[in-house]
Amino acid sequence: MVVPVPDQDPAVPVPDPGTTSEAFPETRARAATGEGPVEAGFPIGYVGVRWSGARAATGGGIRLTGADGVRGPWQPLTGTGCPDGGDGGALLFSADGASGYELRAPDGAVDLRSLAVDTTRGPLREVAVPRDTTRVRGVAYLTRAAWGADEKLRFRSDGKEISPQTYHPFQTVTVHHTATKNGDADPAATVRALYHVHAVTNDWGDIGYHYLVDEGGRIYEGRYSGEGATPAHDDDGKLVTGFHVLSHNPGNLGIALIGNLVKQGPTAAARTALTDLIRSVVRMHGVDPEAKVTYVNPTTGRKREVHEISGHRDYMATECPGEVMYGELAALRKAVASG
Template identity: 45%
Template sequence: MLNRRSMLVATGLVAGAVATGAALPTLTSSALAKAKPTDADIPEMLAHRVQKSGVELRRAETTFPLTHLAARWNGASDSAGLRVRTDSGWSDWREIRACHAAPDHRGFRSGALLALPGAVGYELKTADGAAIVTELNAVDGPKKRKAASVRAEVEIGAHATSAQYLSRAAWGADEDLRFKDGVENWPLEWFSAQALTVHHSAGINDDPDPAATVRAIYYYHCVTQDWGDVGYQLLIDEAGRVYEGRVSGDDSVPVYGQQVDGKGSPLVTNGGHVTAHNAGNIGVCLLGDFTDRAPSEAARDSLTRVLALLAKVSGLDPEGTTNYVNPVNGKAKTVRTISGHRDWLDTECPGENFYPMLEELREDVADELS
């Protein structure tokens, strides 16, 4: 059987959660100095699940210091509030808002992944009462696996673009999480590419360990939300490193499957980054919160090159418009071929500061292709 690399060559086609209110704890310069190298042993995720039935959940002392809190609640996306405790005391209350995302086989459920470095307690309020919370520490667990090597390029068949690339094995995906009783929770499907959608994670900026953040996003999507995998096909950190997202097969080619469509373009693995509009929609997420600041130059440059690579392989016009139709559920929408999450649904993603830059991004991607 042809693998995807040889198939692509043969076809000739190849050469979050937005929060408002009082500030939660931020990373200090000492925390930044403790950044773990990407090729270090991968720590096991520390995870403690808490079921909430009343209006308020108070955890004055968590089992371990947190890096993240993953929450899923009943009710409206803007019906939750949070405050956290660190060694210096309690923060003010702030609203947390869910970002509209779910795979096409799942209905949308309000939830958020919150970066809470150094938090040792928290209180969560939801209007409806019921919630599932997972306390996470993505950096301090026992180290059981060795990270795969970081590559110098993102390769899709004979096409490549210059950017450090971390496969799932390099950033530390625990593949066992994708299975329940030995059965894959989110089976792979492939569809013709129609659109490229840009997101931000709405997490922390100046992240000292972006691989740990990717592992937390994976756990939140895969386990807390019960999707069975991460919803984005690719992620990019502030240094411009590219991370493989949604699993796409058993070889080294990200995003694409082995089959081709009627035009000879390779089919895209199904993601879960825009509720009800995922099939054929490739999601690329920049790590960070771009509500009040722009992405780093390195992240922006990698995003441009990655989108150009995807547009070339899929035969998409980066400055065009797409009449998108979801082949799974029939949902239709006319959007720019390179769009932001908010072009599809009511969300602030990919950030108030970054969103106006998308037109220039489209032009830069077109220039990269030319």
């Protein structure tokens, strides 16, 4: 938000007094189809890979080209990442500054697409960020501005919003993992990369999750929901529709833990933040976190018997939210209920 200042050129707005200006790198990206090889023209932070057909990444691989032009060894594309669709898979692979890459398609995969993304080294842009800590029902979180969301990605070149917000009564919570690297030194950069892949490559026009939680316990606002006081909701308390579970998105709040939770659980800080966040949500909506419910898609009538707090794999065949995290969901429900 900006406000005019008397005697100032109106074409040069200044930040709202409640905000401070922070600089974030512009995201640079290069899209490609097929196996490559691909040269990005900039140091690559992540490679987003998406395909149709087979869901699993079996047989798939990637090898990176270093800044010195030397190709590294083939590495497997492991797991299914956190796909939204019933056909195919998606992954975000850490490239650590590589100059290029080459892919090997998973067995049975078709329409292989990739996106090289750099969210840390591009030209800087100024963003107005709230000065004070922002909270949702007592739980601190980073606004979209605070993690550097480029709101232009929500719009097409003609100015039309790609996915205008729709809202429905809250029904349930779904837990995800991003299937990205653990020990992430710059999780905000990872959130920006996920945002770009979701908004541009997937053509969703936004990040698919309502919230994300990093290993340090920081909570990130996800899907844009308007200018209301409560993230993910409109002023009537209805939930903005995200893009995180195929055919079961309206009324379903998605929270993604940043990292790969197939072989390890979340950090203590992430677990605490996730518990506090979900507790604030279920209290806001007056639901029992340990209940079993019938999710009903309000637009299609499609039904699914799930827990009030479920994992992505409760809706479809996917590795998400990771084997270890999925095993912790019963304890998570109890922790939310007991607080």
